[in-house]
Amino acid sequence: MAQVLVVTSGKGGVGKTTSTAALGAALAHDGAKVVVIDFDVGLRNLDLVLGAERRVVFDLINVINGVAKLPQALIRDKRLETLHLLPASQTRDKDALTEDGVAKIIDELREKFDWIICDSPAGIERGATLAMRYADTAIIVTNPEVSSVRDSDRIIGLLDSKTAKAERGERVDKHILITRYHSSRAARGEMLSINDVLEILSTPLLGIIPESQEVLRASNVGSPVTLNNPLSAPARAYFDAARRLKGEHVAMVVPSETRGILNKLFSRKAA
Amino acid sequence: MSNVVRERHSLMFRPRSYMAFAIAPQPPIVDWLSALDASLGRSESFFAGQHVALDLSAVNLSSNAIGQLVANLEERNIRVLGIEGVDPAKWQPGLPPVLRSDRVLRISEPVQLIAPAAPTPEAVRPPPQKQQPASLMIEDPVRSGQSVVFMEGDVTILGSVGSGAEIVAGGSIHVYGALRGRALAGATGDGRARIFCHRVEAELLAIDSYYRTADEIDDSMRSRPAQAWLEGETLQISTMN
Numbered sequence: 001m002a003q004v005l006v007v008t009s010g011k012g013g014v015g016k017t018t019s020t021a022a023l024g025a026a027l028a029h030d031g032a033k034v035v036v037i038d039f040d041v042g043l044r045n046l047d048l049v050l051g052a053e054r055r056v057v058f059d060l061i062n063v064i065n066g067v068a069k070l071p072q073a074l075i076r077d078k079r080l081e082t083l084h085l086l087p088a089s090q091t092r093d094k095d096a097l098t099e100d101g102v103a104k105i106i107d108e109l110r111e112k113f114d115w116i117i118c119d120s121p122a123g124i125e126r127g128a129t130l131a132m133r134y135a136d137t138a139i140i141v142t143n144p145e146v147s148s149v150r151d152s153d154r155i156i157g158l159l160d161s162k163t164a165k166a167e168r169g170e171r172v173d174k175h176i177l178i179t180r181y182h183s184s185r186a187a188r189g190e191m192l193s194i195n196d197v198l199e200i201l202s203t204p205l206l207g208i209i210p211e212s213q214e215v216l217r218a219s220n221v222g223s224p225v226t227l228n229n230p231l232s233a234p235a236r237a238y239f240d241a242a243r244r245l246k247g248e249h250v251a252m253v254v255p256s257e258t259r260g261i262l263n264k265l266f267s268r269k270a271a
Numbered sequence: 272m273s274n275v276v277r278e279r280h281s282l283m284f285r286p287r288s289y290m291a292f293a294i295a296p297q298p299p300i301v302d303w304l305s306a307l308d309a310s311l312g313r314s315e316s317f318f319a320g321q322h323v324a325l326d327l328s329a330v331n332l333s334s335n336a337i338g339q340l341v342a343n344l345e346e347r348n349i350r351v352l353g354i355e356g357v358d359p360a361k362w363q364p365g366l367p368p369v370l371r372s373d374r375v376l377r378i379s380e381p382v383q384l385i386a387p388a389a390p391t392p393e394a395v396r397p398p399p400q401k402q403q404p405a406s407l408m409i410e411d412p413v414r415s416g417q418s419v420v421f422m423e424g425d426v427t428i429l430g431s432v433g434s435g436a437e438i439v440a441g442g443s444i445h446v447y448g449a450l451r452g453r454a455l456a457g458a459t460g461d462g463r464a465r466i467f468c469h470r471v472e473a474e475l476l477a478i479d480s481y482y483r484t485a486d487e488i489d490d491s492m493r494s495r496p497a498q499a500w501l502e503g504e505t506l507q508i509s510t511m512n
Contacts, residue, residue: 124416146434150415150433150434150435151415153414153415153416153433153434153435153436154414154415154416154433154435156414157413157414157415157416157417157433157436158416160411160414199449200431200433200434200449200451202412202430202431202448
């Protein structure tokens with residue numbers, strides 16, 4: 001039974017695309033058939049993060065308009081053969097997306113894939129509402145700071161009212177994924193704590209991804225962090241989140257600073 | 272209707288029945304209108320403030336002709352609530368909604384428009400039904416950007432009210448979670464309404480038209496159970512423990 005996921009947030013720059021790529025690769029790692037769809041028409045990025053930008057021929061809008069067939073537009077990842085990308089068009093805008101077109105594509109993908117992950121654009125306009133429209137499960141990416149949390153709250157409201165599932169009287173499964181978590185800054189009160197975020201959003205937690213240079217490093221070489229450095233702290237957190245998505249019970253670990261003793265001595269001296 | 276709940280489908284359906292006069296034009300319409308004018312001349316304010324449904328089963332009109340007829344009636348201060356006895360395909364934007372006539376409760380005795388002892392509008396209203404206490408209960412959190420408007424009475428929220436969300440109630444507001452958004456109680460001018468919440472972190476509290484913003488709420492109250500009420504023209508807030 002295929003699962004349609006939407007990775008969404010409301011606010012931009014919180015890590016939706018990074019998380020889509022990392023979770024997609026983590027799920028595909030075990031052999032599940034995964035497709036990630038970039039809904040950010042006009043500002044596409046997912047192709048870059050997956051290192052597929054030089055292989056884009058057809059895109060989501062071409063398929064909606066009937067210019068290309070869906071299999072022609074799907075790009076298979078070079079490292080993981082069960083991971084596929086359906087890129088967005090860079091030359092069009094979100095008005096080119098139609099509800100019927102998206103519905104047809106999702107239905108067709110449901111036949112072939114185990115996981116369909118929709119990477120939502122920021123905002124609450126057409127691109128974002130169509131990305132979440134047919135989702136069974138939503139991952140709300142949130143940074144531990146107030147503006148991101150309030151935007152997430154707004155998105156949760158939309159997930160409960162504007163999705164096809166909500167209109168049928170059902171509920172979209174919702175999970176919070178906290179990204180860019182910085183344990184020492186949270187300890188100093190410079191960031192909201194995990195408990196504050198969960199209390200405000202009253203939605204279960206899928207995972208906590210620590211702030212890390214590894215994430216940027218992976219994006220720059222066009223690789224999901226879960227493939228580029230699977231043993232790094234953010235990659236392990238994404239692997240745990242992927243296992244929770246599959247229904248496994250994995251204990252939640254709040255990331256703490258992992259610095260060597262020399263580092264600690266050094267920072268004390270500097271301070 | 273003053274009862275609007277945006278973006279929360281589960282809250283929107285509140286079945287309610289209204290008393291309406293159904294008027295049924297007879298062809299030719301021109302003659303029927305002049306007969307109506309003659310009657311109205313004798314009882315000018317008969318339709319004032321009344322709900323009127325237009326029963327078109329006796330005539331066969333195009334969409335445009337229906338629009339024209341509705342306009343003619345509006346010129347006579349007859350506001351048409353809905354139309355019935357018409358093919359729904361003829362409906363077009365701008366026309367009153369098509370009523371499903373199988374749901375219409377028909378009252379067998381037609382009301383006489385010009386009877387000497389003309390029933391006043393009050394006299395034909397149905398006897399008041401057993402009054403339901405007017406309150407709205409919401410079991411989920413109210414999210415940022417959502418607005419719950421309930422002018423008929425009290426609103427009770429079991430979850431939290433997010434920053435950027437808004438609750439407007441004709442009566443009092445009770446929030447059993449954290450109140451982080453705006454709460455406007457007594458919105459129909461009821462100065463006796465109050466606001467109760469389990470944790471006050473509100474952006475704005477208002478009763479009747481008197482309000483306080485977050486800036487004007489004492490910091491010592493923050494995150495504590497609190498109530499707000501109106502004393503004269505001052506909004507008072509106190510903690511409850």
